[in-house]
Amino acid sequence: MINLFRNYNPFNIVWLAILLLVLRIGYMVQIPEKVEFIFVEPFARLLVPVKYEYAFSPLLNVIIAGGLVFAQALLLNSLINHHNLLGKPTFLPALMYITLAGLFTPFLTLSAPLICNFLLIWMLYKLFNLYKGEDVKSATYDVGMIVAVGSLIYFPFIYLFLAIWVALIVYRPFNWREWVISILGYVTVFFFLAVIYFMNDMLPRFTHIWLPLGKKFPDHISINSYNYLLLAPVILILVLCFFKLQQNFFKSYVQIRKTFQLLFFIFLITALSFYLNSEFRLSHFLLCAVPATVFFAYYFLYATKRWFYEVLYLLLFISIIYFQFNKF
Template structure:
């Protein structure tokens, strides 16, 4: 399987589509009685009404989630190949993206985090470009606006504002205009939101939008570890990928080193942003799939012993299927 996806054969697109369906067999064969799709945050529904909750049957919900995941995988694959983050262009990023997007049952349904992954992939592309442009001010402004749009869909997306400044630290020398451009882009969108609230004599509700930002990070988490055993093979592959990356780190292009550092920070921020949503669902961690999938793809792109990496991937897929079914 891995060897097949190490090249850009167009046939791999068909195999990838079949693989995306295969990874969702568990939920297709055991359809829930009802699946609600809440597309926007409550503060956004105040001025945008999109009644999608009852538009999809459970089968339709999962089908469209599969289609969106497949489209994201293709876009993600193109971006990673365009920026040369792997040993050579391949369909491995798409393969690992779909694999990572199938880890848990809640990953397989329509969710705000799934929609936001389109924006996250777009942001990744823009961040990977800022080291190659003479002036990153407009790029950062655009990213700020994208993060604002994502925040209208799913509030924890706002934490990605931190990535504006982390990326500038990694890629560029200090320029105060670039440092504030992204934040201005973000404020531009929410300025119009504030105006709408004001016109409707509801400005007090606008202030309440920001309350989750002061939530305390939980000191204890109630976790059923048996639900997350599927992460063991994922963690093993990430450790192997980190060792491989460390070995090749100083032999890589400077842009590649910075890219993986940026993706590491994005991965961590996507995970910890759950604290802004006290009633968060497992699907929140879909936001960590794009940066995480790059690291997984890096290992399989550089691994040497075919019997080992093919077996490791097979174990990962079998573990995912087992825990999805049980």
């Protein structure tokens, strides 16, 4: 399976579609009667003045979500190949994203983090271009606006604003104007939201938007113990990837090294920002799938023992399907 996707063969798109369906078949067989879809945060509800939470039937919800994941996989694959992050063109990033986006059953339906992954991929397109850009003020302004739009959809996305500053530290010499203009880009979107609040006589409630930022980081999270079993191969692949990266780190171009550093920080930001949500949802970690995809693809591209990496991926693939059919 892995060797098939190591090559950049357009026919692999067909295999991707088949694997996408297989990774969702267990959930579709036992699909619940109702599946809720929350598109925007409560404070941005004025922007969508219609009832949409149950606008789609459960089956249609899963099908649309699968279509979005498929589109994101191809976009991310194109981005990684365009910037030559892996050293050669391949379809492994698309395969890894489709696999990670099917990891848990909450990933299989429409959700705000799934929508935000389009914005995160768009951010990466712009952030990766900061390295060679001479005047990047417009790009940083745009990324600030992207983060603001993302936080309207899913508030924990606000922490990805830190990724802009991390990118400026990693890619660019210090220029205070580039840092400030990213803030202006973010403020622009919320300025228009404040105007909408004012027009609806709700301006005093505008400051309540930021209250979750003062929440204490939780000591523990409640998660089904069987999900930890599913995470075992994921953690193992990440550890193996970091060992492989360490071996080849100084053999890579400077831009590639800096990009992997940026992706690592984005992975940490997306993983640790879950606590801003009023109710813990496993779907939050779908945001981690974008940076993790690059690490997974890197390991499987440069792993040398075929029997080992093929069995490792097969174990992950089978585990995902098994836990969909078994709810325990």
